[in-house]
Amino acid sequence: MTRHWTRPRADPAAPHAGRPAPPSETVSSAIPAARRGKESTMDREGRLTVTAGGSSAIDRTNGRPGIGRHGIVLRWSVWLLVAASWVSGAIFAAYILAFFGGVALKGSGHRWNEALPGLHDAGSLLTTVAIGAHFIAGGVLLVLGPIQLIGRVRRAAPALHRGLGRAYVVSAGVAGLGGLVFIAGKGTIGGPLMDVGFGLYGGLMVACAAMVYGHARRGDHERHRAWAIRLFALTIGSWLYRMEYGLWSVLFGSLGRGAGFSGWFDAVMVFFFYVPNLVIAETFIRVGRKEYGLAVDLATAALLLAAAIFVTVATSIFTTSIWGPRMVSAFN
Template sequence: MTAIADRPRTERNEPPQWTGALLRISAVALVAAVWISSAIFGAYILAYYGGAIPAGTMEQWNATLPALYEPHTPMASAGMGLHFLAGATLLLLGPVQLIGAIRTRAPAVHRWIGRVYAFAAFAAGVGGLTFILLKGTVGGWMMTIAFAAYGALMVLAAVETVRHAMARRIEVHRAWAIRLFALAIGSWLYRIGYGLFFAIGGRDNPGHTDTFSGWFDYVMD
């Protein structure tokens, strides 16, 4: 009893060594899952939405959300097409920018990918805002305000990320870059949220309606 009592407090309170290793493995697995799934989603956007443009089958956009494509609103369709293509670029390139080894060992690669990424973010925001300005959203004023704010924040974060990088304010640049990445994966998280909601409650759950006016729709806005 005396020997146990005489042990240093830090020694008695230290967690087992395997917990640290398990935490690191869990973190790597979580990041890998996010990166892989977001890349798959980005590739899907390019194939499904982007592929419809040269194929002339843009009507298929309306299978996921009504009125995304209408022949009599070509500017709105162009804005949405830009939003899709730029958004897919963000999902595919974003994880690469977070790899520390690339930033330290290949800074030129990091900078060039960053330029493409920031331009894509700016384009995605402008494209989405163009569509909203010309047509609004299917979910009414609440969705319109929320999505417009999202697009405006995307544009702001892209501009600030580049501005601080050019001024060599690296820490501020990184902070804005992280904000930009968080915004960029927002569309992926949005669909993950709906996917889980439908998986749990079914497609006929009253929390969602075709006009996105259910209680869950408002939560997601």
């Protein structure tokens, strides 16, 4: 049976009496703004469909909007990127905890400098503890981050989400502040430009963590989610930094790299390991709020899929060539 959902007009002398209601007066509980030339039908299963010219334009079942093929592609590209990032981040977190934690427990903290010169300094306890806390907290962030972004977990176990969220926010604060203390106490190996780039990164991480927590406390779930996505984009930065350097070395050798991180590629990397992440995160947040159409959805899906492929390939290279061997060496 076909029904035209139009607002009843009690006054026959109303301005539109005797002729079809204009689009602004068409009402549907499931379709906020039906247009002229479209009508709603409801079958026995409660399936409400808006048709235009005999073809289905919007399909809502049980109050949920239908998803076109491009929407499915976008959703799967998001899941692929999250899954690839989670697996890679978990491997990197295991490497951090096993290598940096393992050699420290054995009293061989000086081996931290095998990963990056100048990290461990027996004569500067504060900066050594700060960078150690930065690494350990970073490992926690890489494991917990993807879990916090899974909608089903948030809905099925809100208490777990809140508990892990507190741990995640605290870890982000510790990681950011630990890096800032290290930079203030010793400076980075790359000099002033790296100090600025890495210092901005640490400051943004602390600020995002504060925003995530603040919006959660106020019950503003939309802003909380947006800032959580931004924080996640930042927390994977230190992991991406290593993968991007390693991938560049495999593809281009020492091109653009100089002693003491003085090359043009080194200069680019002090910002590149987190700024593009924020751009991707912001794109995802804004596309998720509005319907931008097929072209934008597919472009976003392509960007996310390319990122997932990069993460997968880079993780494979690093696990076999660097992370795996160092984890094994920590226990030898």
